[in-house]
Each structure stands twice: as C-alpha cells, then as structure tokens.
Amino acid sequence: MNILITGAGRGLGLELTRIALERGHAVVACVRDRSRPSEELRELAERYPGQARIETLDIVSEADAEKLAAKLREESFGLDALVNNAGVLLGRDGGIADLSMDDVRRTFEVNLFGPLAAAKHLTPLLRESESGADIVVNISSEAGSFAGAYGGDYPYALSKTALNMFSKQLNEELKLRGIRVLAVHPGWIRTDMGGDAAPLSAADSAKGIMRLIEGETVVPEDVFFVDYAGRPMPL
Known part of the structure; x- marks a missing residue:
C-alpha cells in the first residue's frame, strides 16, 4: 500500500510511519518542512530508502496540499490510504469565561480545516482498488462524542466533533468510489x-490503526467512528 500520513514527525504519526514501513508499505511522511524533519523520522527514511519519502505539508496550508498532490500526480504516485493525523490541543484550562478565541481559531485551522484541505486535494489520488481497501483515516478523539461531553476543553472537543461530522459526510461521498472513511479515537x-x-503507548495505538488501514480489523459498513481497535465509539 501507498500511505500518506500527516504530522509524521513525532508521536502517533511517527509510530504509524514506523509500523507501516516495517510492514512493507510505502509511506509519504508529511511534516511542516521536509528540510527539517525530526531526527527519528530522518533515520527512518534512511533505513527504508525508496520506501519512505518525507514531504512538506503544513496542515494549515491548502497551498501545500495542492502542491503535494500535483507533485504526486506528476509522478503517477497513487494512494491507498490517507491518514489525517496532525493535530493540536490548546486552551484546555478554564471555563467559558477564560476561553481564548485565538485558541479556538487555531485549533479549528489544524484539526478541521487542515484535514478538509488534505482530503480535497489528496483523495482524488486514491486508487479506488476493487478490493475496497482504499481508506481515509481521520484521527479523532473520544472528546468529539456528544455522549461523552464534559465541561470545558472547548477548542479541542468542538474541533473533533466537527471532524467526526466531516468524516461521516466524506464517507457518504467516497463510498460511491469504494473508499472508506473512518474517524478513529487513538x-x-x-x-x-x-x-x-497515559495508559497506552503510541506504538500499540498505531498497530491497531494499521490493522484498520490494512483491513485486518473489519468495521461494519454502518459504523464510521471507532477506536484504534475497531470498537464502535458512542456518538
């Protein structure tokens, strides 16, 4: 599979990149500036020459997404999976009276508008395989569940709720092309x-998400919001 991962320089994105490469997949590992990847990502690219490539995609820049899509298209490089992993967690402390609207705007730019732009420009590169294996994974959170709503944490929770809605809408559109879209709580x-x-390692979460991407973990067709193990999440 050819897998594109945003926010690949550290954390969950780095582990997803590592595990995908170990399993023999080709990975487009996206960071804000390809000339300045994290040391860990650079080492992975050197360990897997020809299989791993580092590309620039600042998730808040639609121009970056458009430019990368054009570059891959010129190379006839099709995708089998798009993983919108890049995200931020801002403005957790305090209630509504202390809320920074700048934190809200920045959070939505990264957690929602970024995945929207990435999907707009990169999903046309998904290869629409007959196996139905093509997939978009939007890394969401249990914070995006109405059922689990809690006071505060407005920027993050609201952005992930919106991301879940986007995932459902995108799934309804792309399923006509045989492409699955999942919102995944890691x-x-x-x-x-x-x-x-935190009780869970990034590596264990990434292994579960890779099983979703590869189709080893099967999710019922009417479910779009799951955790890393494929268990349905409450809406």
Whole structure:
C-alpha cells in the first residue's frame, strides 16, 4: 500500500510511519518542512530508502496540499490510504469565561480545516482498488462524542466533533468510489499531547490503526467512528 500520513514527525504519526514501513508499505511522511524533519523520522527514511519519502505539508496550508498532490500526480504516485493525523490541543484550562478565541481559531485551522484541505486535494489520488481497501483515516478523539461531553476543553472537543461530522459526510461521498472513511479515537496515548500518565503507548495505538488501514480489523459498513481497535465509539 501507498500511505500518506500527516504530522509524521513525532508521536502517533511517527509510530504509524514506523509500523507501516516495517510492514512493507510505502509511506509519504508529511511534516511542516521536509528540510527539517525530526531526527527519528530522518533515520527512518534512511533505513527504508525508496520506501519512505518525507514531504512538506503544513496542515494549515491548502497551498501545500495542492502542491503535494500535483507533485504526486506528476509522478503517477497513487494512494491507498490517507491518514489525517496532525493535530493540536490548546486552551484546555478554564471555563467559558477564560476561553481564548485565538485558541479556538487555531485549533479549528489544524484539526478541521487542515484535514478538509488534505482530503480535497489528496483523495482524488486514491486508487479506488476493487478490493475496497482504499481508506481515509481521520484521527479523532473520544472528546468529539456528544455522549461523552464534559465541561470545558472547548477548542479541542468542538474541533473533533466537527471532524467526526466531516468524516461521516466524506464517507457518504467516497463510498460511491469504494473508499472508506473512518474517524478513529487513538486512545489516551503517551505522547507530547497525551502526557506520561497515559495508559497506552503510541506504538500499540498505531498497530491497531494499521490493522484498520490494512483491513485486518473489519468495521461494519454502518459504523464510521471507532477506536484504534475497531470498537464502535458512542456518538
């Protein structure tokens, strides 16, 4: 499979890149500036020459998404999977009276508008295989569930709720091409975002998500919001 992953320089994106390469997939690992990848990602690219490529895609730049799509199209490089992983977690502390609207705007730019732009320009490159294996994975969160709503954390929770709706809408459109779209809660994982107290490693979450991408974990057709193990999440 050819898999494009955003936010591949660290955390879950880096682990998804590592595991995909270990399983023999070709990976387009996207970071904000390909000339300045993380040391870990650079080492992966050197370890898997011809299989891993690092590309520039600042998730808040539609121009970057359009430019990358044009580059891949010129190379006749089709995609089998798009993983919208890049995200931010801002403005968690305090209630509505302390809410920073700048945090809200920035969060929506990264967590929602970024995946929208990436899907707009990159889903046309999905190869529409007869196996139905082509897939878009939007990394969401349990925070995006109405059933699990809690006070505060407005920027992140609202952006992930919107991302879930986008995932459902995109699935309804792309299923006509044999392409599946899933919103995936990765679990509470030990990353810079999740913190050291999180019970789940980024590697274990990434392994579960790769099983979804590869089709090893089967999700019923009427389900679009799942966790990393493919278990349905409450809406």
